[in-house]
Amino acid sequence: MKIFIDSANIEEIREINDLGFLAGVTTNPTLVAKEKGDFHQLVRQICDIVDGPVNAEPLGVSFNEMINEGQALANLHPNVVVKIPLCEDGLRAIRYLSQLGIKTNATLVFSANQALLAARAGASYISPFVGRLDDAGNDGLHVLAEIVNILDQYAVNTEIIAASIRHPMHVTEAAKIGAHIATIPYKVIKAMIRHPLTDLGIEKFVEDGKKLLG
Numbered sequence: 140m141k142i143f144i145d146s147a148n149i150e151e152i153r154e155i156n157d158l159g160f161l162a163g164v165t166t167n168p169t170l171v172a173k174e175k176g177d178f179h180q181l182v183r184q185i186c187d188i189v190d191g192p193v194n195a196e197p198l199g200v201s202f203n204e205m206i207n208e209g210q211a212l213a214n215l216h217p218n219v220v221v222k223i224p225l226c227e228d229g230l231r232a233i234r235y236l237s238q239l240g241i242k243t244n245a246t247l248v249f250s251a252n253q254a255l256l257a258a259r260a261g262a263s264y265i266s267p268f269v270g271r272l273d274d275a276g277n278d279g280l281h282v283l284a285e286i287v288n289i290l291d292q293y294a295v296n297t298e299i300i301a302a303s304i305r306h307p308m309h310v311t312e313a314a315k316i317g318a319h320i321a322t323i324p325y326k327v328i329k330a331m332i333r334h335p336l337t338d339l340g341i342e343k344f345v346e347d348g349k350k351l352l353g
């Protein structure tokens with residue numbers, strides 16, 4: 140499973156990218172609204188840092204807005220993937236943009252049927268929102284597993300992104316289920332790295348190393 144960061148913050152993206160495992164970035168209007176400056180400029184900056192797909196979402200939600208803004212976003216950099224919400228206009232926009240050779244990510248996916256329709260419309264990526272499903276009293280990981288299972292049975296060229304990740308166990312479970320990618324917030328990535336036994340082990344090795352050196 141590849142690791143993306145779910146963030147529009149340049150410092151967070153730069154710091155995690157430097158750790159060597161980052162394969163891409165997802166942003167959304169809520170994440171972008173937390174940052175200062177021009178949206179398109181921010182997307183360009185992220186593309187300069189990370190060598191992989193950078194997902195950016197049009198701000199309008201009508202078919203015309205999504206295809207026009209989507210093309211403008213795609214023109215910013217070859218790595219830009221256009222996020223499109225899963226609704227009727229969204230499915231049409233996914234088809235339209237994919238026919239132009241523009242990669243799309245069907246976002247706000249909450250069911251296996253929505254995922255199937257997005258894949259058939261030509262989405263390059265599909266993002267089931269695991270945490271938000273859990274928040275609503277559903278089993279987000281179960282829906283993710285259904286989507287992986289269904290799309291695995293057909294030769295669709297679509298990667299599944301486990302999104303709306305809330306904690307490290309979501310990541311472990313998404314990997315076991317076979318999601319192609321997990322997009323993970325900064326603080327969850329940090330929590331995945333740390334283990335108290337690793338910290339203790341390092342402390343002890345440093346202490347004993349000092350004894351060796353006399």
Ligand code: E4P
Pocket residue numbers: 145165166167246266268270271302303304322
């Ligand atoms: C995915 O691409 C979205 O940006 C994201 O995972 C949304 O997660 P949230 O439920 O934490 O807002």
